[in-house]
Amino acid sequence: MTATIIDGRALAQTLRQELKREINGLKEKGVTPGLAVIIVGQNPASVSYVKAKAKACQEIGIYSDILWLPEETTEKELLRHIEDLNQQEEIHGILVQLPLPPHISEKAVINTIAPEKDVDGFHPVNVGNLMIGDKGFIPCTPHGIIKMIESTGETLAGKHVVVIGRSNIVGKPMAMLCLREHATVTICHSRTRDLSRITNQADILVVACGSPQLIGREHVAEGAIVIDVGVNRTEAGKLVGDVRFEEVKDIARYLTPVPGGVGPMTITMLLFNTVEAAKLAARLQMN
Numbered sequence: 001m002t003a004t005i006i007d008g009r010a011l012a013q014t015l016r017q018e019l020k021r022e023i024n025g026l027k028e029k030g031v032t033p034g035l036a037v038i039i040v041g042q043n044p045a046s047v048s049y050v051k052a053k054a055k056a057c058q059e060i061g062i063y064s065d066i067l068w069l070p071e072e073t074t075e076k077e078l079l080r081h082i083e084d085l086n087q088q089e090e091i092h093g094i095l096v097q098l099p100l101p102p103h104i105s106e107k108a109v110i111n112t113i114a115p116e117k118d119v120d121g122f123h124p125v126n127v128g129n130l131m132i133g134d135k136g137f138i139p140c141t142p143h144g145i146i147k148m149i150e151s152t153g154e155t156l157a158g159k160h161v162v163v164i165g166r167s168n169i170v171g172k173p174m175a176m177l178c179l180r181e182h183a184t185v186t187i188c189h190s191r192t193r194d195l196s197r198i199t200n201q202a203d204i205l206v207v208a209c210g211s212p213q214l215i216g217r218e219h220v221a222e223g224a225i226v227i228d229v230g231v232n233r234t235e236a237g238k239l240v241g242d243v244r245f246e247e248v249k250d251i252a253r254y255l256t257p258v259p260g261g262v263g264p265m266t267i268t269m270l271l272f273n274t275v276e277a278a279k280l281a282a283r284l285q286m287n
């Protein structure tokens, strides 16, 4: 079997066009969605992600404000910036680019973002809402992956989804979203024994462990859907996933590439959440 490649860029493009129309409608009502992105320090990967986010905003008509803060910024100063943005009416979404320098507590930062502006979906209120099945912001990467799976025409109900990775950003919310869609879910991680025995039971395999090229033909059952969340930069500067693409493409039925897979969808769902945040704020104002 040769896998059909799920084209993240094409799907992102389609969804962004829909969003753009929605944004134009909001603008006619006097609402321009606004996103603030805070970056602390100059980690090259973070700088390029932040630029990509700003460009994506610009392309679809979201106002974006980037705060470039120096590496030496104290936690207190950063929290003050967030509190300030929490109050600003033209800002509907706030994203603090991770990772942060070691002297700043990620937890303190995330907890300071107003939950209704937390477009990453990392605040405990949004995490809790996802857990209990209430409305709230859904983390962008897992949300984008659900859209990618749906784009194949497959449903999640009853399928066995195996997630590799248990991060708060991808693995855990991914598992929760799949559960919400009535899948049977298994979470594997670095301490999992006999990984390939478990992954071979997957109808849908989501790989988000951050180990370059870990997953190969021995891990994948014939006809599975394989989603590669890895973004690993090789010494040669090439971007590779957690999946050995060339091996797995002969076994899987659907496969996502890196680059051009989950990455562009992550940014798209950030735009989506920002529009949702703007609609929420507009509704609140009307009441």
Ligand SMILES: Nc1nc(=O)c2c([nH]1)NC[C@@H]1CN(c3ccc(C(=O)N[C@@H](CCC(=O)O)C(=O)O)cc3)C=[N+]21
Binding pocket: 048, 049, 052, 095, 096, 097, 098, 099, 120, 140, 231, 239, 258, 259, 260, 261, 262, 263, 264, 266, 267
């Ligand atoms: N608060 C916060 N929210 C995040 O959502 C967040 C974060 N911090 N820190 C870092 C990770 C990583 N991340 C990516 C987004 C887009 C691509 C992406 O578009 N990648 C392109 C390639 C880009 C390239 O060539 O470097 C692709 O896969 O095709 C990748 C990775 C968001 N993150």
